[in-house]
Amino acid sequence: MEAATHLVNDTVDFYTWSLTIADKRVEKWPMMSSPWPTLAISQLYLLFLWAGPRYMQHREAFQLRRTLIIYNFSMVLLNFYICKELFLGSRAAGYNYLCQPVNYSNDVNEVRIASALWWYYISKGVEYLDTVFFILRKKFNQVSFLHVYHHCTMFILWWIGIKWVPGGQSFFGATINSAIHVLMYLYYGLAAFGPKIQKYLWWKKYLTIIQMIQFHVTIGHTGHSLYMGCPFPSWMQWALIGYAVTFIILFGNFYYQTYRHKPRQSKPVTNGVSMATNGVSKKMEVHAEENGKKQKKGLRAKRD
Secondary structure (H helix, E strand, O other): OHHHHHHHHHHHHHHHHHHOOOOHHHOOOOOOOOOHHHHHHHHHHHHHHHHHHHHHOOOOOOOOHHHHHHHHHHHHHHHHHHHHHHHHHHHHOOOOOOOOOOOOOOOHHHHHHHHHHHHHHHHHHHOHHHHHHHHHOOOHHHOOHHHHHHHHHHHHHHHHHHHHOOOOOHHHHHHHHHHHHHHHHHHHHHHOOOHHHHOOOOOHHHHHHHHHHHHHHHHHHHHHHHHHOOOOOHHHHHHHHHHHHHHHHHHHHHHHHHHHOOOOOOOOEEOOEEOOEOOEOHHHHHHHHHHHHHHHHHHHHHHO
């Protein structure tokens, strides 16, 4: 018991000390004064993961097609805005793309980058809705460990990033990731229109490949920064490398299971949207159409 008390006290003392080196610019920004709002939202997310499937178990799945279209294209715009602001802000600030320490000044470009990174953090909280929509539509198989791990950790870890390092090297990964999310949510938004559009969406596989390339680039970029002795907090860089490694493993397994292992699924699923409409496959539609033509021919023969 005494050891536990010491651990708690040491943790509180460490957190109190860490606040003294946090970025004062973001201290009064929404959600940034304390970690509790971020942790509370994440806890509600985990609670919904448990309660949602139980609530929906004996209920009819929601369609939410219009909601998905609006949501996904809104995320396209948000991620495009973040990517644009980070790119233009870093160019205007004269950032070095191989080694860039954090500038905690109130320079207009530095504040612009910090603001864009804050929006990036907020977007990770909004992305919890991905899971909510899966569960409301009873696409429980889409809520995998990779899905939950990715969503829950990104929101929490980026609160830490914005609190202490909203600039410098932090811009690099966020710029790449937001650009990829423009493509990803564009894909999901188009898929939500249904089979007429889905038949043209052959490039989902390549989104996964791009995501895996992103993690390798992140490790290479961060490793090079550490090798150079870049004056960016090393704890953040080592944490980023370890985090990227977990994603390489998880996304690699997903890619193998989905595209190499060739599972028996006959209906590919995109963002929880089945390639069949209302549970009726294209083959069944064609078969039904052929039967209808035969019946019409039979009726005509009887009339003749």
